[in-house]
Amino acid sequence: MNSQDDLFHPVIELPEPTRRARYERLVGLDDMKLRLRKEAALLADPRRLRNWAVTHHGGNVAALTHFADRAPLFVFAGDVGSGKSALAESFGCDLADFLDLPVYLYRLKLATRGSGLVGEMTSLISDAFAHMHTMGNRVSGPQGARAVQILVVDEADALVQSREAQQMHHEDRAGVDAFLAGIDSLAGARLPVVVVLCTNRVGALDPAVMRRAAATFTFTRPSDEQRYAVLTRAFDGLGIRPETVRKVAELTGPTGNRPGYTFSDLTQRLVPAAILRAFPERPVTDEDLLAAAEELEPTPVFTEER
Ligand SMILES: Nc1ncnc2c1ncn2[C@@H]1O[C@H](COP(=O)(O)OP(=O)(O)O)[C@@H](O)[C@H]1O
Ligand SMILES: [Mg+2]
Incomplete structure (x- = not known):
């Protein structure tokens, strides 16, 4: 049995100020945020759904049975x-904050992949799910959960690839099967565990995994308004004119021969590039921002072939 340290990056107790700020800075994801809150609230305490039915429909309703065996899996797909x-x-x-409970963030370590031992992937994944069960049981009770656990499987295409790609990689298929078994073991287990699987290549994900997802969220590049919002926030307090920010939001949009900038192209490349033009001698100016936007190229679209 792998130890917790072998399976996960250090477990983080939430809320935590840095991550809360990061959550609040995310632009354009409000629908997903709301949906995740609702889904997780039901996992933490299934009685909420019955209470809702009583309040708004005068009692138990048939539709509630369809919630019972859903897998607590969310797929985050996209660019x-x-x-x-x-x-x-x-x-x-x-x-x-919403549940007034501690939330524990578990991030699966996929780094051990490729070291070659047959069975290693299988044991990594099944041990990780076993761990989530143990911890989940510890915090659940008849009065609802006393904590919620989130298991994040990031860059999951490394783990869960489609059957077609599997012919040569016996071990990868074993990883998929272990993941499916893990998800199935959580469905209907009534444990306060939410699994999030992130991938850039939704087409490469095993259809059996996709089928189990309670919801798949597709993340896209920012719209004009969203780029404007991100840039406005990033340059707050620097004296950049709104017209300039507007102009840069336009410049960083899609053109005939290239896609628009990604969110991270803006936050992790454009903004630092503009600032570093001025640093350390002088204040940053509108020209720095415009020049940085002219110089940078957006990240190419991630294609399935790669
Ligand atoms: N919706 C968004 N709103 C604001 N900033 C974003 C958004 N999405 C991404 N970013 C910025 O890009 C960075 C990288 O995003 P990340 O979540 O790592 O992307 P990925 O989809 O590849 O996992 C974030 O830390 C943040 O600075
Ligand atoms: Mg990522």
């Missing part, structure tokens, strides 16, 4: 740098 990891690792802060 690189669009907030999948950031949301997966921070939505627990909102959940903790």
Whole structure:
């Protein structure tokens, strides 16, 4: 049996200020945020759904039975740098606030992959799920959960690949099967455990995994308004004119021959590049921002072939 340290990066108790700030800075993900809050609240305390039915429909309703055996799996799919990891690792802060419970963030270590031992992937995954069961049982009770656990499987295409890609890689298929078994063991277990699987290549995910997801969220590059919102926030207090920010939001949009900037192209490349033009001699100016936008190229679209 792998120890907790072999399986996961250090477990983080949420809420935590850095992650809460990160959650709040995420632009354009409000629908997903709300949905995750609702789903996780039901896992933490299934009685909430019955209470809702009583309040709004005068008693138990047939539709509730369809909630009983759902797998607590959410797939975050879409472009690189669009907030999948950031949301997966921070939505627990909102959940903790909403439920007034501690939330524990577990991030599966996929790094051991490739070291070659047959059975290693299988044991990594099944031990991880076994661990989630043990910890989940410890915090659940008839009065609802006393804590919620989030298991994040990031860059999951390394772990869960489609059957077609499997012919040569026996061990990868074993990883998929272990993951499916783990998810199935959680469905209907009534444990306060939420699993989030992030991937840039939703087409490469095993259909059996996709079928089990309670919801799949697709993350996209920012719209004009979203780029404007991210840039406005990033340059707050620096005296950059709103017209300039507007102009840069336009410049960083899609054109005939290239896609628009990703969220991370803006936050992790454009903003630092503009600042570093001025640092350390002088204050940053509108020209720095415009010049940085002219110089940078957006991240190419991630294609399934790669
Ligand atoms: N929706 C968003 N709103 C604001 N910033 C974002 C958003 N998505 C991504 N970012 C920025 O890009 C960085 C990288 O995002 P990340 O979550 O790692 O992307 P990925 O989808 O590849 O996992 C984040 O830390 C954040 O600074
Ligand atoms: Mg990521």
